Amino acid sequence: MANEIEKVNTIAIADIEKINGKTDDNIEKLNTFEFAGVTFPAWAGTRAVVGGGTSAVHADQNVLQYKTVGATANTADFGDLQSMRSMHQCAGSNQTRGIFGGGMGRPVGSQVYGVADTDYITVASTGNGTDFGDMDLESAYGIRSGCSNGTLLFSAGGWSGTTSANLDQMEYYTIASTGNGTDAGNLSEAKSSCGGTSGDSRYLIHGGAD
């Protein structure tokens, strides 16, 4: 008890002045602090959805499956894409809508063709894909990573089954509006099987085969 009294007795006049100097503005600022929660980028959220692909027997799939990002868990069934395809030319999202664009179809053995079909899903609600539009150029051997800034979804390159050649074109979708892909600029060279990524403001294309 004696120690506590000594502590009180050592409070200086300057300390009391500091306390008294707190203005109403300071107190209002303190009162406005609130928990803002976790903010996700415009192109990402807590639910991951995986679409299409090909199984061990090289049969293209239309399955959509999902899991919570970061959870130790297996995926669960989400629904189906409109068509069976793999090597999506582009897959990306805003926080609400996901798009799986184009890809490769392989209906008989090793025969390969490009698919222009593009589906969209509402990420928060399980269900089948809905028609969004078509890619500007059908192409296979596309990019398997989301390349969205939350507003536009880009794709690049790929391999055309029509011309049996790699492509150097880029195209984009406006995610919030259904419609076909629109031609954008060009890659430095025609190539397929690239990786793609984005970080809000920049679309990166890495590796591939020329």
Next chain:
Amino acid sequence: MALVNTIEYNDFSTSANVTDFGNLSSTSGNNSSACSTVRAVLAAPGVAANVLEYVTVASTGNSSDFGDLDTGRDSLSGTSDGTTGEFFGGNDGSTTDEIDIITIGTTGNGTDVGNLLTGNQDNGSLSGQ
């Protein structure tokens, strides 16, 4: 066709062509990535490799070592919630159902956290909600 190690970029311009960004450590095809707003982690430069590399998206330059996937594979897909990245399926000699997780802001190895419904390669992935 020959694999390349180039990285190029476009700033989401609907009319501009790409610009050189840098290079991967090796030639690479059928690779994937997961990113934050700052960093992109690139999976599997090399064929069926377990290599993870990263770049700082805003700064051009070559990729740097990040760590290793739990299992070396290519033909996988990747996505993230902006902090945690996940890589789905792929081919490690045969089609695999593995899901790896990474923390994008911290270099390190991928960890197996679950499985796809079946073995699956060449899929696409995204995130939202």
